[in-house]
Amino acid sequence: SAVISQKPSRDICQRGTSLTIQCQVDSQVTMMFWYRQQPGQSLTLIATANQGSEATYESGFVIDKFPISRPNLTFSTLTVSNMSPEDSSIYLCSSTAGQGAAFFGQGTRLTVV
Amino acid sequence: AQSVTQLGSHVSVSEGALVLLRCNYSSSVPPYLFWYVQYPNQGLQLLLKYTTGATLVKGINGFEAEFKKSETSFHLTKPSAHMSDAAEYFCAVRGGGSNYKLTFGKGTLLTVNP
Numbered sequence: 001s002a003v004i005s006q007k008p009s010r011d012i013c014q015r016g017t018s019l020t021i022q023c024q025v026d027s028q029v030t031m032m033f034w035y036r037q038q039p040g041q042s043l044t045l046i047a048t049a050n051q052g053s054e055a056t057y058e059s060g061f062v063i064d065k066f067p068i069s070r071p072n073l074t075f076s077t078l079t080v081s082n083m084s085p086e087d088s089s090i091y092l093c094s095s096t097a098g099q100g101a102a103f104f105g106q107g108t109r110l111t112v113v
Numbered sequence: 114a115q116s117v118t119q120l121g122s123h124v125s126v127s128e129g130a131l132v133l134l135r136c137n138y139s140s141s142v143p144p145y146l147f148w149y150v151q152y153p154n155q156g157l158q159l160l161l162k163y164t165t166g167a168t169l170v171k172g173i174n175g176f177e178a179e180f181k182k183s184e185t186s187f188h189l190t191k192p193s194a195h196m197s198d199a200a201e202y203f204c205a206v207r208g209g210g211s212n213y214k215l216t217f218g219k220g221t222l223l224t225v226n227p
Contacts, residue, residue: 006156031213042203042219043157092156096213101147102205104156 002027006093006105013083013112020079021108023093028073033102034066037090046091049076083112115140115206119218127226132176132191134221136204139185146187147205147215148178157203163187174198199225 005024013019023032031050035043046066047055055068069077080087088111094104120135138144145164149157161172168180178189187204204218 033214042217043215044217045214048214094157094215101159101162102213102215103159104149106156107154109154 002029002095002103004093004095004103004105006108008108009106010109011111013110015084015112017083018079018081019083019110020077021091021093023076023078023105025074025095029095030073031096032070032076033094034068034076034078035092035094037092037107039089043092046078080110083110085112088112115144115208115216117204117206117216117218119202119204119221121221122219123222123224125224125226126194128196129193132189132194132198132223134189134202134204134223136178136187136189136218137185138187138204138206140206140208142208142212144206144208146178146180147207148172148176148187148189149203149205149217150174151201151203151220153200160189160202194223194225196225196227199223 003026034046037043045058046061047057049055049068049070051070051073067079090107090109092104092107094102096102116139118137147162148160150160151157160176161170163170163180171177176191178187201220201222203220205215207215
């Protein structure tokens with residue numbers, strides 16, 4: 001199956017700043033997904049990113065807070081803007097392989113202080 | 114819409130014992146079902162999936178799951194637990210066709226005791 005390289009793997013950031021997370025897929029994919037995993041919680045979908053169109057955000061997530069870029073079929077970024085301690089989470093990108101089995105990047109462990 | 118319920122946030126077994134992690138789903142369309150494993154400080158790894166066809170699905174590391182439509186269940190089992198199986202396990206569902214969004218359960222932490 002395809003491989004997603006995600007970076008940074010972890011970061012500690014000051015409140016009020018922004019962090020951009022990058023995901024690179026080793027093959028062309030139509031859709032990429034961004035998830036948040038808060039401490040001790042399950043994964044929650046933030047948005048779906050298709051190449052050449054605006055990302056589609058899930059309820060409770062907005063573009064101003066989590067802008068997403070999808071410049072081509074192998075790359076996407078998620079920015080966490082104006083961070084607060086409540087944004088401390090693991091952020092994961094994913095895409096789909098045959099018959100919808102999703103594969104994931106290694107995750108970015110973000111701590112906001 | 115889909116939802117997933119994982120019964121038991123924490124399951125503890127002895128090494129060599131049967132592993133049973135429970136997952137029930139709700140879906141308005143025929144579901145695709147998945148089990149993922151997450152080791153500490155790592156992303157998610159696909160264990161197995163059910164899409165169509167045979168209802169007993171075998172995955173990696175000796176795990177298997179059975180899709181039971183009448184019970185809306187997709188429980189994960191392994192006959193004999195190994196210490197390396199200790200991890201968080203997530204059940205996930207999505208609708209078929211072009212709906213690729215996954216809905217995850219809250220996860221079950223598996224502890225394996227020596």
